[in-house]
Each structure stands twice: as structure tokens, then as C-alpha cells.
Amino acid sequence: MKDVEATIAVSVIIPVYNEEKHIEKCIDSLINQTYPCERMEWIVVDGNSTDATVKLVEQYINEYPLRIINNPKRKTPISLMHLLFGKHRRR
Numbered sequence: 001m002k003d004v005e006a007t008i009a010v011s012v013i014i015p016v017y018n019e020e021k022h023i024e025k026c027i028d029s030l031i032n033q034t035y036p037c038e039r040m041e042w043i044v045v046d047g048n049s050t051d052a053t054v055k056l057v058e059q060y061i062n063e064y065p066l067r068i069i070n071n072p073k074r075k076t077p078i079s080l081m082h083l084l085f086g087k088h089r090r091r
Contacts (some may be wrong), residue, residue, distance in 0.1 A: 006027065007066075010040045016057075017047035023056050031064065042066045047074040 014028060018025060023044075030042055042065055043059050060066050 007039060008041050010035065012042045013042060013045060014042065015045045015071075016049060016053050018049045018051045018053060020049075020051040020053045020056060023053050027057070027064070027066070029062065037065055040065055044068045045071045045078040069077055 014023075014026060019026075027042070030040070031037070033040075044066065046054055046057075046068055048070070054068060057066065057068055060067070
């Protein structure tokens with residue numbers, strides 16, 4: 001895992017809640033970037049969506065550097081960073 005983390009230069013964090021109308025366009029825009037996908041990670045933080053947002057995102061997981069994190073309490077950005085990276089982790 002450290003080798004993978006060493007190659008990642010850009011992290012894109014996408015907080016979502018019921019974004020089924022927009023999430024595919026968002027992910028497609030990441031796919032169409034000229035920056036190489038293998039140098040990026042895309043983290044979708046779902047605020048307990050009740051629509052098809054998560055199912056739509058899951059369609060991309062096996063092919064792209066994407067992961068989903070569940071944030072059911074819809075934590076604020078500072079707390080979200082702790083959720084994603086741990087309280088004391090720095091890059």
C-alpha cells in the first residue's frame with residue numbers, strides 16, 4: 001500500500017448527498033482530465049444518500065482510482081479530514 005500512496009500526487013475529495021443527477025458528470029470530468037489517473041485518488045464521501053448516488057459511483061470503482069466513504073452523520077470538513085486521514089496524519 002505504501003508504494004501506491006507514494007505515487008499519488010492528487011487527492012480529489014467529493015462530498016455528496018443525493019447527487020444522482022450530477023455525480024456521473026463529475027466523475028466523467030475526472031476521467032477526462034489530462035493528468036494521469038494513476039497519480040490521483042478520488043474519494044467520494046457520501047452523506048447517507050437516499051437516491052442512486054452510491055450505486056452510480058460503484059459502477060466506476062473497479063476501473064478507476066475511486067473509493068467511497070460513508071459519512072452518515074454528515075460530519076463537517078474538519079471532522080471529515082479526521083475521518084479520512086486520521087487525527088494526526090499529515091502529507
